[in-house]
Amino acid sequence: MFNQGGLSMEQAPPVMVVLRFFVTASVFGVLLGLYLMGSVGNILPLNEYAFQLTVIHLLSLGVMASFMLGALFQMLPVIAGVVINTPTIKATVVNILLIIGLFLQIFAFATSSSSLYLIASFFLGLGLLYAMSVMLKEVILIKDHSSSSRGMMFALSSFFLAIVLGIYLLLTLGGYIDGSYFKELKEVHYSFALFGWLTLLIVSISFQVVEMFYVTPKYPMLMSRYLVVTIFTLLVIKMMMIFMSLESSSANVVISSLFILYAGVTIHRLYKRKRPTSDATVWFWRLGMGFLIVSMLITLLSNIITINSQILGVAQVSFIGFALSIVFAMVYKIVPFLVWFHLSNQGYMEAPMMFDVIHPKRAKTHFWIHVGMFTSWLLSILFELDGVWLIAPSFLVMLSFGWLLYHLIMAIRKYNYTQQHTEKIEW
Amino acid sequence: MVVRRITLDAREMEHPIPLQLALQHLQSMIQNEYLYMKHRKKPIPLIELAKEKGFVCFVEQDKQEVWHILISKNQNIKLEELMDV
Numbered sequence: 001m002f003n004q005g006g007l008s009m010e011q012a013p014p015v016m017v018v019l020r021f022f023v024t025a026s027v028f029g030v031l032l033g034l035y036l037m038g039s040v041g042n043i044l045p046l047n048e049y050a051f052q053l054t055v056i057h058l059l060s061l062g063v064m065a066s067f068m069l070g071a072l073f074q075m076l077p078v079i080a081g082v083v084i085n086t087p088t089i090k091a092t093v094v095n096i097l098l099i100i101g102l103f104l105q106i107f108a109f110a111t112s113s114s115s116l117y118l119i120a121s122f123f124l125g126l127g128l129l130y131a132m133s134v135m136l137k138e139v140i141l142i143k144d145h146s147s148s149s150r151g152m153m154f155a156l157s158s159f160f161l162a163i164v165l166g167i168y169l170l171l172t173l174g175g176y177i178d179g180s181y182f183k184e185l186k187e188v189h190y191s192f193a194l195f196g197w198l199t200l201l202i203v204s205i206s207f208q209v210v211e212m213f214y215v216t217p218k219y220p221m222l223m224s225r226y227l228v229v230t231i232f233t234l235l236v237i238k239m240m241m242i243f244m245s246l247e248s249s250s251a252n253v254v255i256s257s258l259f260i261l262y263a264g265v266t267i268h269r270l271y272k273r274k275r276p277t278s279d280a281t282v283w284f285w286r287l288g289m290g291f292l293i294v295s296m297l298i299t300l301l302s303n304i305i306t307i308n309s310q311i312l313g314v315a316q317v318s319f320i321g322f323a324l325s326i327v328f329a330m331v332y333k334i335v336p337f338l339v340w341f342h343l344s345n346q347g348y349m350e351a352p353m354m355f356d357v358i359h360p361k362r363a364k365t366h367f368w369i370h371v372g373m374f375t376s377w378l379l380s381i382l383f384e385l386d387g388v389w390l391i392a393p394s395f396l397v398m399l400s401f402g403w404l405l406y407h408l409i410m411a412i413r414k415y416n417y418t419q420q421h422t423e424k425i426e427w
Numbered sequence: 428m429v430v431r432r433i434t435l436d437a438r439e440m441e442h443p444i445p446l447q448l449a450l451q452h453l454q455s456m457i458q459n460e461y462l463y464m465k466h467r468k469k470p471i472p473l474i475e476l477a478k479e480k481g482f483v484c485f486v487e488q489d490k491q492e493v494w495h496i497l498i499s500k501n502q503n504i505k506l507e508e509l510m511d512v
Contacts, residue, residue, distance in 0.1 A: 213441055341446070344454075
C-alpha cells in the first residue's frame with residue numbers, strides 16, 4: 001500500500017486476500033460480544049478459567065491475529081519488498097486453518113477434552129506456522145532492512161515463539177506433555193504474544209505509516225532504529241530470568257517505560273502534523289496511544305508497588321483498547337484505499353472514491369461506539385459491576401465489530417458491483 | 428512541439444491523496460502533456476504503475492530532499508530537461 005523504496009503495488013495481493021481476514025476478524029469480534037452476553041446470563045456453563053481463556057483467545061487469535069495477518073499479506077510485499085507467491089491460495093489455507101483451529105480450541109477449553117486439545121493444537125499450529133513459513137522466512141532473507149521491515153522480523157519471530165509455546169501449552173492441558181514449566185512458559189507465551197508480536201508489529205508499522213498518512217515529522221532515528229530490537233532483547237532476557245527463577249520485574253519496568261516513551265512520541269508526532277485535518281483514524285491513533293500509556297504505566301507501577309486487582313484490570317482492558325484502536329485506524333485507511341486502488345488500476349473510471357467506499361462519518365461513528373465500549377468496560381471494572389451491568393458493555397462489543405463488519409461487506413459489494421456493472425478502459 | 432505541464436505539489440498531502448490525484452491525471456493525459464509532481468517521498472507504486480502502462484518517467488531527489496517526478500505518455504519528451512532544478 002505505501003511503498004517508499006521497494007516493489008510495485010503490482011506485487012500486492014488481490015484485494016480479497018486482505019478483506020477475507022478483516023471480515024473473519026470482525027465476525028470473531030461479533031461472536032466475542034455474543035459470548036460475553038451469553039456469559040452474563042449464565043447461558044454458557046463454563047468455569048472461570050475456561051471463560052477467561054476463551055475470551056483471551058477469541059480476542060488475540062480470532063480478532064487480532066486475523067487483522068494482523070490480513071494486514072501483513074498486504075504490507076509485506078509493499079513495505080518490506082517481500083514477494084509472496086500465490087497469495088490467494090496461501091491466505092485461504094491460513095484463514096481456514098485458523099478458523100477451524102480456534103473453534104476447536106474454544107470447544108477444548110469448554111469441555112477439557114484431551115482429543116480436542118490435540119486436534120486444536122494441530123490445526124492452529126499448522127495454520128499459524130504455515131503463515132510464519134510464508135512470511136518470516138522471506139523477511140529474514142531481506143538484505144537491506146528498513147526500520148519497519150526489521151521490526152516486522154522481530155514481531156514475526158515473537159509470534160513464532162508464541163505459537164510454539166501455545167502448542168506446548170495446549171498439549172499440556174490435553175495431558176500429552178507432563179507440563180513442568182507450565183506456569184513459566186505461559187508467562188513467556190503471553191509476553192511474546194502481547195508485547196513481542198502485537199505491540200512490536202504496531203510499533204514497526206507506525207514508523208512507516210504515521211509519517212505518511214498524517215504528514216508528521218519523522219520519528220527520532222534512535223527510536224526507529226533501536227526501539228524494537230531493544231524491546232525484543234529485553235523480552236528474551238525476561239524469558240531467561242523466568243527460567244532461572246530470577247525476579248523479572250526490572251525487565252518489565254524497562255519494557256513498560258519504553259512503550260510509554262514510544263506512545264508519547266507518537267502523540268507528539270500526531271500533534272505536529274502539517275495538515276491538521278482530523279478524521280476518525282487520527283482519533284483512533286490518539287486514543288490507542290493514550291490507552292498504551294495507561295496500560296504500561298499501571299504495568300510499570302505494579303512491578304514496583306502493590307496494586308489492587310481492579311487497577312490491574314484497567315491495565316488489561318486499556319491494553320486491549322490500545323491494540324483495537326490502532327487496528328481500527330489501520331482498517332479504515334487500508335480498506336477504502338485498496339478498493340479504490342485496485343478498481344482504478346484495473347481501469348474502472350467509475351470506481352468509488354475512497355470516501356465512497358467507507359464514508360469518514362461512518363468511521364467517526366465507529367470511533368464513538370468504540371469509546372463507549374471501553375468506557376463502559378472500564379467503569380464496570382472500577383466499580384466491580386457484574387451481572388446485568390455487563391449487558392451494555394458486551395452489547396457494545398458486538399455493535400462495534402458488527403458496525404465494522406457491515407461496512408466491510410458493503411465495501412466488498414461496491415467492489416464487485418463496480419467490476420460487474422461499470423465500463424473498463426484501457427489506459 | 429509545445430508540451431503542457433500538469434503540476435502536482437504533493438509535499439504536504441496525506442497518503443494516498445498524491446497517488447489518487449496522479450492517477451487521475453495519468454488516465455486523462457494526452458500526448459503533449461507531462462505530469463510534474465513534487466513529493467516528500469519517492470512514490471514507487473506510482474512510478475512502477477506508470478511504467479507498466481507505457482509512460483516514461485524521470486525521477487530525481489534535490490538537495491532539500493524533495494523528490495521531483497516527471498511522467499509523460501510521449502516517449503520523445505526529454506523529461507530531464509524539464510526539471511525545475
